[in-house]
Amino acid sequence: MDTVKIGQFIKSLRKEKSLTQREVAERLNVSEKTVSKWETGNGMPEVGLMLPLCKFYGIGINELLSGERLDERQYVEKAEENIACLVDRTPPRKKIIITTISCILVILSSLALILISAFFIAEIWIKSVVIGIAMIVVFADISVIILVAVSTEIYTCEKCGEKFVPSLKAYILAPHTFKRRYLKCPHCGKKSWNNSHLKK
Ligand SMILES: [Zn+2]
Known part of the structure; x- marks a missing residue:
């Protein structure tokens, strides 16, 4: 622009x-x-x-x-x-923070809903429906957090220095710390601990 x-x-x-x-x-x-x-x-x-x-x-x-x-x-x-x-134009960091906060709120309220229905609803079928819905919401929310994280993070290969974006599957399955992930580089094919950066 x-x-x-x-x-x-x-x-x-x-x-x-x-x-x-x-x-x-x-x-x-x-x-x-x-x-x-x-x-x-x-x-x-x-x-x-x-x-x-x-x-x-x-x-x-x-x-x-x-x-x-x-x-x-x-x-x-x-x-x-x-x-x-x-x-x-939306800065990636801001995007992550907003999504994460809203998702955590939804997850917390869903967990509260599960607890409340577990203790206060007598009919088993209503209880199961409420808990079922709450769990689906939690699962969907965690997926959203992962998707946003994947779409805003980029990794630099330790071996060849190339930057790449891992696939969703690789991202979820890879061992990781907060800043690093053990990923296979699509350029040189070697596996190593790669540092993540936010996309500019
Ligand atoms: Zn590489």
Whole structure:
């Protein structure tokens, strides 16, 4: 995503309307400094502000992210590029933390549900259904944590120095510590303890 191009684009839209940065800032309920940051390309509007900004200037989000007006054909083409970019902008570490916290909360409440039903529900069949559902939720949640971890971690081979992403199966089955995993390198084929890094 070219923030400088986007900045120039929204600046030109503002000039078309003969507005000052202050006027735009007031209309969008942000500081003048924020508008200036957008226009110089030093910052992108937060996702929550994109829609109001686009409405204000009469453009589509896709055009905003592309930094230019688009015709119909370009619109579809650019949409895919831009969505990929947006998803990529969430920092991996943040993604992991958010997912882990929410998953742990779900797991804890499911465990609480299991305990409560084990002690307080008399009918066996209701008890089994509740416990069954809670266990499925816990299992699904653990899978989500693993999937997120796999999708954000990258390993460097000790032997040849190549970086690689292990398969889900290799990731789960490999012996590991917090930072290292015993994996087979797809480049040199040797097994070693590899250090993990977060994808940039
Ligand atoms: Zn290797």
